[in-house]
Amino acid sequence: MSARYVKPTGADGVFNSLVGWLTRIGLPLAGSRVLSVQGRKSGEWRSTPVNPLRVAGERYLVSPRGHTQWVRNIRVSGEARLAHGRRVEHIRVEEVADDLKPPILRAYLKAWAWEVGRFFENVDANSSEERLREIAPGFPVFRIVP
Template sequence: MAERITPPWWLKPANKVFIQMSRLGMSFGGESPVVLTVSGRKSGRERSTPVTPMTVDGKQYVVAGFPGADWVANARAAGLATVARGRHTQQVRMVELPAPEARPILRVFPKQVSTGVGFMKRAGLVTEGSPDEFEGLAGRCTVFRLDPA
């Protein structure tokens, strides 16, 4: 069975608030989280979660903050997703990167998504948040490339 880290108790309610505010068109500035929506792998119902995409060499990527996250399993099963920034939506193909391709993306994660560093420290995935530590998460934390669908 794949590794699974339990998210903090407050994450699900906080995500719901963020999703509703985003759907109302509110902007959050900074690293600009978006709402990623995929079909549930069992129910088929739409499931949404906030993610913070980053751009590397002109391509967009998202990193799963918790090994075993449900949204990752749903994205793998669905292959397609909708990314919403406020009221603007875009269909994307979720392309999971193998560990060797994920390493350089994870290496730049702490610089591009600084809010994710504290999140992953609290989860116990990294201690310092250095590029080397993040690169070492390849194979543990899933990285998806978001290709236009």
Template sequence: MTTRYDQPNRAARVFNEAIRQLTELGIGIAGSRSLRVRGRTTGQWRSVVVNVLTVEGRDYVVSPRGNTQWVRNARAAGSVEMGPRWRRRQVRVREVPDAAKPELIRRYLDRWYWEVKGHAGGLTPESTDSEVKVIAASIPVFELAG
């Protein structure tokens, strides 16, 4: 795993905050959902919007920007809360090994590339298998478990 982190600029943070508020109210855009995780140093709850990828009945969250704050917090906590304010549920997270990531990343890009282009380590839906394998180590992927 590498520690790439494509930090959002001010405009992206403002836009993401608006989308986060909508998802907190239960208004998801293109499959987006609210993820909350406790901060590893402050203990305060932090919220972010993620796209939940479902493959063969299993749910996954992908961090195309890399080793973000929510990723580090989720690793430390071992669980996150998913859903809007009134229906949050706690779920355990399990990080997917690098070898299993390419197929999940490819499916994620097929569905949400329009949203994350420029933030997925240079990958596109047309990237070759070898390109995806090289970048996969820098894109955290978590399976959501019950």
């Protein structure tokens, strides 16, 4: 497993706070949601804005920054909450194997590259299947279980 992690900058914190606030008041930016996951050590709920993705009828969460705290927490709990406005959805997730990630990563880049493309160095939605498979270990993906 890759230990890839891109630490947020100060500007990222401001952007995430704004997107999270808009989503919490019911004005999600292009379908964003606020993901809340219980801390694996503290037990406290931690929240961050995410961009859920639908591919071939399935829903996914992709971590463009790599192995973040929300990723580590959701691996332990297997469940979380997705919210926008007053609507809260309780979800369960399963991690996607690296060899199954390329079409999901491609769809994610098509949908969200304007926001997260900078985390995918030298990779875009037109990259080869081989290249997407090569970077897959650094980009955790979770399928939202119905």
